[in-house]
Amino acid sequence: MKQTQNLLSAGNYDEAIYNSISNLRTNKDKKGNQDYVYLLEEAFAKAKERDLNTINLLEKENNPAHFEKIYNTYLQLNDRQEKIKPLLPIKLLNEGRNAIFPFDNYNDKMVASKNKLSGYLYANAKALLASNSDKMNFRKAFDDLTYLNEINPNYKNVLDLMNEAQNKGTDYVSVYTKNETNMIIPVRLQNDLLDFNTYGLNNKWTVFHGSKQKGIEYDYSMLISFREILISPEQIKEREFVKERQIKDGQKKLLDANGKVVLDNTGKVIMVDNLRIVTARIFESRQLKSCQIQAKVDYINLKNNQLIQSFPLASEFIFENIYATCKGDRRASDDNYFSYFDRRAVPFPTNEQMVYDTGEDLKMKLKNLITRNSFRN
Numbered sequence: 001m002k003q004t005q006n007l008l009s010a011g012n013y014d015e016a017i018y019n020s021i022s023n024l025r026t027n028k029d030k031k032g033n034q035d036y037v038y039l040l041e042e043a044f045a046k047a048k049e050r051d052l053n054t055i056n057l058l059e060k061e062n063n064p065a066h067f068e069k070i071y072n073t074y075l076q077l078n079d080r081q082e083k084i085k086p087l088l089p090i091k092l093l094n095e096g097r098n099a100i101f102p103f104d105n106y107n108d109k110m111v112a113s114k115n116k117l118s119g120y121l122y123a124n125a126k127a128l129l130a131s132n133s134d135k136m137n138f139r140k141a142f143d144d145l146t147y148l149n150e151i152n153p154n155y156k157n158v159l160d161l162m163n164e165a166q167n168k169g170t171d172y173v174s175v176y177t178k179n180e181t182n183m184i185i186p187v188r189l190q191n192d193l194l195d196f197n198t199y200g201l202n203n204k205w206t207v208f209h210g211s212k213q214k215g216i217e218y219d220y221s222m223l224i225s226f227r228e229i230l231i232s233p234e235q236i237k238e239r240e241f242v243k244e245r246q247i248k249d250g251q252k253k254l255l256d257a258n259g260k261v262v263l264d265n266t267g268k269v270i271m272v273d274n275l276r277i278v279t280a281r282i283f284e285s286r287q288l289k290s291c292q293i294q295a296k297v298d299y300i301n302l303k304n305n306q307l308i309q310s311f312p313l314a315s316e317f318i319f320e321n322i323y324a325t326c327k328g329d330r331r332a333s334d335d336n337y338f339s340y341f342d343r344r345a346v347p348f349p350t351n352e353q354m355v356y357d358t359g360e361d362l363k364m365k366l367k368n369l370i371t372r373n374s375f376r377n
Contacts, residue, residue: 138169
């Protein structure tokens with residue numbers, strides 16, 4: 001109750017109305033809720049008076065920039081009444097009367113103010129689209145048209161204008177690669193890097209194309225330059241080591257210090273784990289081959305052919321295959337080592353496959369780089 005009174009005193013009338021309605025919704029005739037009825041009556045009257053004064057002042061100024069505020073205020077006046085209507089009538093028990101909420105019909109004024117606002121938004125968006133302004137203004141026109149279509153669906157040719165604003169406001173980015181190394185870059189890696197449909201990077205205002213499309217004027221280009229590719233020799237590293245481990249090998253009878261069998265209180269023989277030490281000599285082979293790619297990403301503004309930003313891009317892929325044999329009891333090895341005993345030597349990946357596998361990680365890093373860095377400074 002005190003919170004609602006404080007909201008009313010602070011001029012937060014709609015919050016006070018919301019609190020009062022919430023408390024009255026379950027039992028509006030409860031005597032303990034009478035104070036909320038008075039608060040609701042007072043908050044409604046003051047909120048209505050303030051809104052009507054605001055509209056009166058804005059209409060006298062006759063500034064098109066205020067059309068949205070006027071329209072939203074009429075919506076607010078109507079919405080406030082609709083929230084209270086389901087509770088009516090609400091009794092003031094001590095006064096023997098119903099609470100007074102002087103409602104008005106705002107339908108005509110809502111429609112009129114919406115039409116004024118629609119005309120203003122439409123004319124303003126058309127003016128922006130007809131200008132040779134920058135893309136940010138086209139994006140503003142799109143936002144205005146989107147709002148217009150929300151409040152007044154299919155107003156004139158608003159949908160066509162939205163498409164025009166979307167196209168004019170979009171940054172189109174052409175992406176291509178350049179090989180500055182002395183190695184051949186796999187074609188499928190270049191195709192994967194340029195397949196931006198798989199990146200999920202295209203958004204409302206930025207579209208990436210790995211190959212240029214007719215009829216599109218590109219704003220930016222992104223050059224991925226392969227600077228260096230390092231591939232290690234194929235290596236097989238071998239080592240031999242001994243593992244010793246205590247394992248559980250069934251159960252045995254528990255004996256006391258004199259070698260006699262120990263019984264429990266029911267006369268049953270007590271059995272314990274039979275622990276013993278096992279040993280294994282392990283012969284391990286490790287196949288290794290690695291590939292590193294060093295690249296650079298350049299953002300270029302095609303309007304003035306100026307470099308915007310450059311970013312280093314590096315990736316590494318390591319091929320590793322471990323296999324092993326043993327003499328002795330393989331249970332002496334660690335549990336997570338057992339799988340190596342079932343493996344064998346495999347053919348090393350070709351250099352082309354190594355470069356391609358490294359490129360998969362490179363692609364992910366490229367995606368992160370683009371996500372973190374905008375083409376617009």
